[in-house]
Amino acid sequence: MNKEFKSASSVKIGKKFKERRIELGHSIEEVSKILFVNKSYLASIEEGNYDIFPSEAFAKAYFNKYLNFLEIHCEFPSVFELNVEKKHKRIFKEFSFDDSFKNNIKYYLSIFLVFSAILLGVYFFSNEEVVPKNEINNIEEIKKEEIKLDDIFKIEEDVNQIEDKSNLITKDIQNNNLLLEFYGECWLELYVNDELIEAKLFFDNERYIRNIKMPFKIIIGNADFVKGSYNNTEIDFITNANRLTGVNTIIFNE
Numbered sequence: 001m002n003k004e005f006k007s008a009s010s011v012k013i014g015k016k017f018k019e020r021r022i023e024l025g026h027s028i029e030e031v032s033k034i035l036f037v038n039k040s041y042l043a044s045i046e047e048g049n050y051d052i053f054p055s056e057a058f059a060k061a062y063f064n065k066y067l068n069f070l071e072i073h074c075e076f077p078s079v080f081e082l083n084v085e086k087k088h089k090r091i092f093k094e095f096s097f098d099d100s101f102k103n104n105i106k107y108y109l110s111i112f113l114v115f116s117a118i119l120l121g122v123y124f125f126s127n128e129e130v131v132p133k134n135e136i137n138n139i140e141e142i143k144k145e146e147i148k149l150d151d152i153f154k155i156e157e158d159v160n161q162i163e164d165k166s167n168l169i170t171k172d173i174q175n176n177n178l179l180l181e182f183y184g185e186c187w188l189e190l191y192v193n194d195e196l197i198e199a200k201l202f203f204d205n206e207r208y209i210r211n212i213k214m215p216f217k218i219i220i221g222n223a224d225f226v227k228g229s230y231n232n233t234e235i236d237f238i239t240n241a242n243r244l245t246g247v248n249t250i251i252f253n254e
Helices: 008-024 028-035 039-047 056-070 079-094 099-126 133-172
Strands: 177-182 186-192 195-202 207-211 216-221 226-230 248-252
Touching: 008 039, 008 056, 028 039, 028 056, 039 056, 056 186, 056 216, 195 207
Parallel strands: none
Antiparallel strands: 177 207, 177 226, 186 195, 186 216, 216 248
C-alpha cells in the first residue's frame, strides 16, 4: 500500500503483542511456524504498521489469530478508518471551486452545446437524400436477410462458447487441479512443505485454478465465502473453521 496505516494507538498495541511474545519465550520465527503465518505479517502487527496488508479484513484475521495465540485482550486499531477519512477530506478539498469558476464553466458549456446542435442540424440536412420507394423496399428486404444471418451466426457463436466452457470445466477438474470459487472478500495462503508459495486476496465472483500435487496445505480466511474442489472432490471449508476469525487450515496428504 502506498499510505502508512499506522497510528499511536496501533504502535502501543503492537508493543503489547511483542512484550507478550517475549514473555512466553517465543521468537517471531517460532510463532510464524506455529500459526502458519508469514513472519512479515506478525512483525507488521508488532510494529503497529498495517500497510503490508491488502485489506482491513485480511489484517483483522491475522490480528485475531495472533491475539488468540498470545491470550491477550486488545481492540483492533482503527488505522484503516483514519486513512479513509483523510482521503475523503483531501478529495473534497481538491475538487472545491469558487462560484465564479462554476458560473464560467456553465456559460461556456451552454455555448458549446448550442453550437454543436447547429452543426449537427446542418450536417444531417445537407446529407439528406430522396430514395425511391422501390429501392426502400429492396433495402428493407436486404436488412431482413442480414438480420437472419446475424441470428444464425450468433447461435453458432453461443454454441461454441458453451462447448469451450464445458471443455474448460472438464479440464479444470482433472490432473491434480485445485479449483476455488469465491463469493465475497477472502484471502488464501498456499504452502508446499511448510513453505509459503502464494498469498492472495480474492473478491466476489473470482476463481482460482492451480495444478498442484499432494502433499500441500491451504489456509483460507473468511471460509464462508469460498467453495471448491480438488480432483473433482469437494472441499469442506466450514466444519473446522475458527468461528471468530473464519480462518481454516486444510491439509492435503497423499
